[in-house]
Amino acid sequence: MERLSFLDLSGTALKELPSSIDNLIGLDYLRLNNCENLVCLPDNLYKLKSLERFDLKGCSRLEIFPEILETMEMLRELDLSGTALKELPSSIDNLIGLRSLTLNNFEKLFTAIGGRPVKQKHLHGLSSLKKLDLTESNLEDLPTTIK
Template sequence: MPNLEQLCLENCKGLNNVDPSIGGLKKLTWLNLGGCQNLRSLPSIESLDSIEVPNLNETAIEEPPSSIDHLTGLAELSMRECKNLRSLPTSIWRLKSLQELYLDGCSNLEALPEIMEDVKNVDDLGLAKMATKEFTSSIQHLRVLYLSSCSKLERFYFLKDLFSLVTLDLSNQDLTNGAIPSDL
């Protein structure tokens, strides 16, 4: 299937791995593995550089493959409700095409990877229901930020550095007076 551009394996609950031959699908731009609740890992995906939107929502993945930084066309990465997700590679921030990153409901992901340089491309970030205690303001060009139900996040001092922010969701927080900076 050398011309395959879209592959949908959504809700294949018995799927626990993806055959490495997927790397031969050079024209694949869209991959939907959402709802594959037993899928724990992905093979090396470095040859899938044309992929733009992979849906990994509700999988059992603990971390994306380290080869994710080879996906130069990746515009959106959705890993919502990946309860086993524990970490992301630092290289995620080097994906120059990445504009949207959704990690909502990743309750075991306690922190985003450290940012070594100014991230200018990511403008939509979903972190609702994450276990994060801190948030970095190094993503200064964010336009949309979802932090609803992040019960461990206590301080919001980073908000004053987000000059491009258009949408901010802090719903379902146990906010107290002074939690949000007065110079917002």
């Protein structure tokens, strides 16, 4: 399945992605929208070097995003809207190509990046970031949208 470029598992009863997901070396778009039972992502997601877009919108039981142990140059868009994330991994700055980060509609208070309070300066490692959308997220320190 080296040539598979788009995988849409939206709305499935999936509880976790298998660690073998890293075998999909040509995958550039992974959509898991509204996988309401999804609670876990594999630690090896960073091995998806071709991944350009990753949508997890509405995965309301997902509380932890794994550490990104190596740089991911190709990932351009990450949508974590409506998840139960309480923090982003401290290695978020390894997403060096990230242009759009969407964190809309967080039900739980999103207060930290790697255990540190959210401030604009904590996103400074994301030098390619052009859009940070925090619409309807309960934050006081950041503007709603940075374009």
